[in-house]
Amino acid sequence: MKTLIVYFSWSNNTKTLVENINKQFNYDFVRIEREIPYSDDYDICAYKEAKEEVTKKIHPSIKDLNINVGQYDRILLFFPIWWYTFPMPIAAFIESIKGYKGKVYVFANSYTNDPQYMLNSMNDLKAIDPSIKFIEGLFNKSINEHIAFIKKEEN
Numbered sequence: 001m002k003t004l005i006v007y008f009s010w011s012n013n014t015k016t017l018v019e020n021i022n023k024q025f026n027y028d029f030v031r032i033e034r035e036i037p038y039s040d041d042y043d044i045c046a047y048k049e050a051k052e053e054v055t056k057k058i059h060p061s062i063k064d065l066n067i068n069v070g071q072y073d074r075i076l077l078f079f080p081i082w083w084y085t086f087p088m089p090i091a092a093f094i095e096s097i098k099g100y101k102g103k104v105y106v107f108a109n110s111y112t113n114d115p116q117y118m119l120n121s122m123n124d125l126k127a128i129d130p131s132i133k134f135i136e137g138l139f140n141k142s143i144n145e146h147i148a149f150i151k152k153e154e155n
């Protein structure tokens with residue numbers, strides 16, 4: 001089973017989570033980055049850039065990941081919740097792998113713990129490519145819970 005971790009992170013919570021989980025697995029991993037970086041200023045990023053993208057469903061250009069996802073059996077996709085769903089660079093990534101035949105496990109984290117966020121994310125992902133097998137992973141869980149979940153799903 002060949003696994004790829006793909007993540008997006010702005011203030012590095014997701015990056016830290018992924019790095020700690022991956023000490024256990026050593027999977028290949030790539031970070032999604034918007035072609036034009038978001039502002040470092042929270043208010044500009046959250047209330048201007050991100051909000052406009054989410055509201056208008058704009059899928060921004062992302063940097064080339066230089067990876068052939070077709071060689072992986074599964075993708076572990078990690079992101080923070082932005083405005084009740086995934087950040088729009090995640091949408092751009094899914095657009096770029098349309099028709100992917102493996103499984104995509106979804107892991108989200110956010111400031112508040114509203115279970116609706118994961119439901120929104122799953123629905124919005126499936127809307128981009130209904131043919132991809134998206135599987136709900138974990139929402140706001142610990143490093144160890146992620147490790148246990150990922151190991152269990154290997155079998």
Ligand SMILES: Cc1cc2nc3c(=O)[nH]c(=O)nc-3n(C[C@H](O)[C@H](O)[C@H](O)COP(=O)(O)O)c2cc1C
Nearest residue numbers: 009010011012013014046080082083084110111112
């Ligand atoms: C643009 C933006 C929008 C956000 N929207 C939400 C939200 O709707 N609900 C929530 O609980 N947290 C929200 N957050 C908080 C992040 O989901 C949370 O801090 C996350 O851990 C950040 O991950 P990161 O450090 O990997 O970027 C938002 C943060 C940003 C920057």
